Amino acid sequence: MHALLEISGLRKAYEGSGRRTEAIRDLTFSVDAGELVCLVGPSGCGKTTLLKCVGGLLAPTGGDVLLDGRRVGGPPPGMAFVFQEYGRSLFPWMRVGENVELPLRQKKLSKPRRRELVSDALESVGLADAAKAYPWQLSGGMQQRVAIARALAYEPEVLLMDEPFAAVDAQTRADLEDLVRGLWQQRGITILFVTHDIDEAVYLGERVLILSASPTVVQEQLKIDLPGERDQLHTRAAPRFTELRTHVYEQIQAAKREARPGGAG
Ligand code: ADP
Secondary structure, three states, rough: OOOOEEEEEEEEEEEOEEEEEEEEEEEEEEOOOEEEEEEEEEOOOOOHHHHHOOOOOOOOEEEEEEEEOOOOOOOOOOOOEOOOOOHHOOOOOOHHHHHHHHHHHHHOOHHHHHHHHHHHHHHHHHOOOOOOHHHHOOHHHHHOOOOOHHHHHHOOOOOEEEOOOOOOOOOHHHHHHHHOOOOOOOOEEEEEEEEEEEEHHHHHHHEEEEEEEOOOOEEEEEEEOOOOOOOOOHHHOOOOHOOOOOOHHHHHHHHHHHOOOOOOO
């Protein structure tokens, strides 16, 4: 194992219309190759800002993001994103297969290899038969599976997921969570998963980074010592799961109190 992703002293302030919003105060953490790390924190604490800085979509105000020792200055070829808004991330006039294939056109791959990657990725997310459909013919959960397939087909070193299941119903969300853990186990990809849902972070992560309220710092890094094989029924009912989620909840509450003017209270 080595640190694939290193974030050091990251700061981000938004400036505009005479206003300055400090979104990220000082973040330092690393993610090992093959790790599944969840970032959890209250809404507005800077999770999306952080992920955009990590993915090179937004320039930080200070600090560094290194991917495999190389500084990230723009979207690096080794990263893929899955956003919350699946409805806006797929092109409605393109068939599912074409949507998944689109980013591969940037890579120097033969057409048969592209086809192979597309069908393999669609099969991995349980949509082997949907290649010819249009995104709008699919349910929200299926559209998000297409977005995941598109990211997988790209064969990223790191998969960045920004609240990807926040807009789907609870049952679909549970299925998608299991899909992500399954893909992570099968493919050994490195995943950085952002969520404001404490239970989701504990269920999915091998490690959970608890972020403070904005301006953000890492409040705590918590190893999730649940068994590798997890399932919605047993894992969520396990006493250790409850202990961990309670701990995360308390930390987030503490962070909120500390963030209030005047400190605790
Ligand atoms: P989260 O993803 O945790 O909900 P965000 O990263 O979206 O948090 O936002 C963090 C802080 O930065 C918030 O105070 C938000 O209002 C502010 N912010 C986000 N995007 C912008 C922007 N483009 N311009 C100004 N402020 C922004």
